[in-house]
Amino acid sequence: MTRRAIARAWLTGAFVLATCTGALADTLLVVRKSADVLDLIDPGSGLRLATVPVGFAPHEVSVAPDGRLAVVSNYGTRERAGSTLSVVDLEQPRELRRIDLGPHTRPHGVAWYAPDRVAVTTEGSAHLLLVDPLAGTIVAKITTGQETSHMVAVAPDARRAYVANIGSGSVTAAALDAPTAPVHTTPTGAGTEAVAVRPDGREVWVAARAGGTLLRLDAFSLEPLGRFDLPGVPIRLAFSPDGATAFVNCAGSAEVVAFDAATGRELRRRKIESPLAPAASSRPFAGLAPGSPLPVGLLVAPDGKRLFVAATMADRILQLDAGTLEVLHVIDVDGEPDGLGITHVMPKAQCHACSPAPGK
Numbered sequence: 001m002t003r004r005a006i007a008r009a010w011l012t013g014a015f016v017l018a019t020c021t022g023a024l025a026d027t028l029l030v031v032r033k034s035a036d037v038l039d040l041i042d043p044g045s046g047l048r049l050a051t052v053p054v055g056f057a058p059h060e061v062s063v064a065p066d067g068r069l070a071v072v073s074n075y076g077t078r079e080r081a082g083s084t085l086s087v088v089d090l091e092q093p094r095e096l097r098r099i100d101l102g103p104h105t106r107p108h109g110v111a112w113y114a115p116d117r118v119a120v121t122t123e124g125s126a127h128l129l130l131v132d133p134l135a136g137t138i139v140a141k142i143t144t145g146q147e148t149s150h151m152v153a154v155a156p157d158a159r160r161a162y163v164a165n166i167g168s169g170s171v172t173a174a175a176l177d178a179p180t181a182p183v184h185t186t187p188t189g190a191g192t193e194a195v196a197v198r199p200d201g202r203e204v205w206v207a208a209r210a211g212g213t214l215l216r217l218d219a220f221s222l223e224p225l226g227r228f229d230l231p232g233v234p235i236r237l238a239f240s241p242d243g244a245t246a247f248v249n250c251a252g253s254a255e256v257v258a259f260d261a262a263t264g265r266e267l268r269r270r271k272i273e274s275p276l277a278p279a280a281s282s283r284p285f286a287g288l289a290p291g292s293p294l295p296v297g298l299l300v301a302p303d304g305k306r307l308f309v310a311a312t313m314a315d316r317i318l319q320l321d322a323g324t325l326e327v328l329h330v331i332d333v334d335g336e337p338d339g340l341g342i343t344h345v346m347p348k349a350q351c352h353a354c355s356p357a358p359g360k
Contacts (some may be wrong), residue, residue, distance in 0.1 A: 027343050028308065029070060030317060031058045035335030038072055038088055040347055043319060046331040050093035050347050054086035060339035062112040067343040071118050071133050073107040078284060081105040081124055087133045093347045099136045104129055109152035119161050121149045128152060128163055128174055140179035144172045150193055155219065156201045164195040164206060171195060171206050173222055186222040189213045196237040198261060205246055207234035216264060226264045233289050236298040240322060247307060249298045252289040256309060256325055270325035274314035283336065299340040310337040
């Protein structure tokens with residue numbers, strides 16, 4: 001047995017023991033959009049715990065409040081639109097059901113905001129759908145009236161959702177507790193894509209990738225509270241659990257930027273330096289930022305100490321220290337890793353076997 005094989009066997013054995021005794025804290029979920037799967041990965045070791053086939057060209061994932069299920073949006077491609085959601089069991093990893101959204105094509109942004117409710121944007125029909133993932137039914141349809149309704153963020157009290165509309169350069173606020181009420185839309189800059197709600201629920205932050213701006217909005221009136229220049233194709237936003245820090249992925253400049261959420265002052269930034277995957281230049285979104293590893297997926301761990309970034313064109317997940325933005329760990333994951341999620345649930349099947357993440 002080679003030295004590398006011995007090391008891998010030791011690591012695998014140690015991981016299985018920890019899993020069976022409940023010693024590990026969380027499981028990282030990674031959507032691989034060109035492989036049509038959701039991976040469950042141990043973020044510490046980089047070991048793949050399970051791979052679950054889902055729908056065609058998935059993009060985003062959201063975890064249920066109790067951590068036991070997840071929903072994946074099967075977006076599709078430019079040539080072939082997707083129109084389904086995959087409901088995934090995270091304890092016994094498998095697809096439980098696939099929900100057909102009918103004429104509502106290109107589902108993308110997804111937020112599981114109540115035990116039996118998921119909000120999902122559908123670019124093809126310009127809607128925000130409210131879906132019961134347990135019953136597999138659409139319970140409400142909210143028209144945004146905007147072009148390319150892409151990402152969605154839900155307020156902490158689960159009463160309002162905010163949709164970023166790339167094509168219209170706007171944000172739409174919709175009442176989740178009164179889905180027939182009129183929506184409120186405000187212009188926010190060309191190519192508005194990133195959107196996140198501060199944990200206290202008072203502010204919504206958005207980033208316009210084409211406009212190169214970061215905008216703070218009052219969560220109730222949508223009036224602007226501050227606007228900052230942020231070149232480099234800002235594409236995703238996430239807050240620390242305490243609401244003190246906002247993190248932004250800039251796909252064009254391949255950077256992660258941290259801001260003081262109280263003042264909007266830039267705190268620090270980190271260049272994501274990684275070689276591109278062999279076939280990266282031929283991928284559908286390669287033209288968004290040519291030559292960049294394209295950091296898109298962004299996730300802050302529940303402990304607030306770690307940050308996960310999906311470098312889509314590099315086929316890598318980078319784990320960063322949330323305080324310093326130093327790279328702590330790199331996980332190779334082929335197939336265009338994109339949407340990220342995390343759960344405290346460990347897949348029970350992994351008391352028997354686990355394997356390196358694809359690409360390792």
